[in-house]
Amino acid sequence: MTATSAVPIGIDWETTLEIVDPRSGQRAIDKRRVQRAEAPRLATLRGRTIAFINNGVASADILQQALKVALAEKYGVADFVEVFKPSRSVAPTAEEWALVHERADAAVTLWGGCGSCSSRSMRDAIELEWNGIPAVTIVHESLVPSAEAMRRMSKMDGYEMVVVPYPAQAQFVWEPELLATVVEEILPKVVARLVDPSVA
């Protein structure tokens, strides 16, 4: 083995070239033949169980807690399943998925506060949809392109997310006053993503 052979091999620089696309196709998704569609929405949240898939980033914990209180008080949600992922950018474990699939009627995934966590959180929501559970992911406005990239890779281009705008910061733990403002703003949007508008 030597390091002296020339590259490119056999290329005539001025004549027609045949070029191979160097990008990966999404072969695995095609193999799985998943139903790439949203799950049916619920008629109501009252009496239902909501799962939270939490990546632990920045304000994720306090946002989850505040949403739980609001969903129970204002929309009559009966119970919650809470998954705290071991890492910000990985899927829940098989056991955690099983728990959610067994108990949850709908799900919220959060928090899109960094690059890889926002895209993985979007993916969590999409995989729930593929398994028949209506879901919504909450993303900071600065990370919307990341979530968009994931929904594009997942062939779910039109899939909607709930966006938290500035002045809330993606990477900070919010003060109580700001948290209350955020929850007030996004709660109706979260509910709207989980409930069938024609019924609601």
Next chain:
Amino acid sequence: MTVSTDLQPHYQVDGYEAFTALAFEKQWSDGLPLVPPTPHVITQFLDSVDLAPDTVIGTVPSRDIEITAEVVAANAVMAGCSVEHMPTVLAAARAHLSPLGNSHCVTATIMGAAQIVILNGPIRTRLGVISGDGAFGPGSRANATIGRALRLIVRNGVGSVPGGADRAGYSNPGRYSFCFGEDEERSSWTPLHVERGFAPDEDVVTVASVTDCYAMFERDGGDPESFLRRLSRLARCRPILPDGYLGENRFVLLVIGQHHRALLERAGWSKADVRAFVYPLLAAPHTHGAGVSCDHGMHPAGDSAACSLDGVEKADNVLIVAAGGDEPPLSWVIYSHMAAAISTPIVSRYEPNVKLVPAY
């Protein structure tokens, strides 16, 4: 061996200029010109490792992506590799795509993690890999193209294109290419790959996703203890991000330059001695109010005087590599980002079950 490259879409272009236009339009490039990935050249690269084009080299489950041998070869060609570089590029890809390489995370992060490729074993000499003067590049075809090939695989194979899945806020010039060898010949220290359980004459690649790189200039090293205390103080500037998925595999990389190696080796210090001395200093509780040299801002709020290298769970995760020229008297602290440093052998023929250290 006859291989087909019909698995991937093909394009017909009228000459190199047209290819370059196509590559930029399709966002295949890191911004620099590429070598055209033609079926003929790709086939030669695949033949060199006896691989069928559809062999799956690794996956990114969060993205439903399988990276095939053909994609690895196409990106190695585009990066400017020679066919002799293909086994190394293949091994680097396998290391990065292994579970603890955490590919989705480290290639979508706002932190702009780069993938360092460290080479050990005789292959450094065969390929002309630089480990002394100019180790971090540019200047060597092997260093430049092997590191670039892995980054193009991240871009085109894994799908992390800046502005899309790649969310790097500043990114990092090390993301064009960051590959170097360990200077095994000019150091009495045990090479990294041997410390990790490989034979001295094995060719091994170690891939590490990293962010910050801090250099320490230290002309008058004094005694080993005082030099290492200062290096440890620098390393305590910031923590390693917490991550339950990686288990006890978060690491910090110390690249020790020739000047400082001479100081340590003259005094009889091995890598193990260095590690045993610095680890307690790195992992000590937050008690260093005085003499703290910087605060990265990643420490808890209100704790700016409490620098510590939180997140390296055991002394073995202080990785030490000998590299760099005689001058200046520099050593480097390089911080991992959400992935383990994965070592795997470089083999001339593909083997399905390959040794990975650490294993998942």
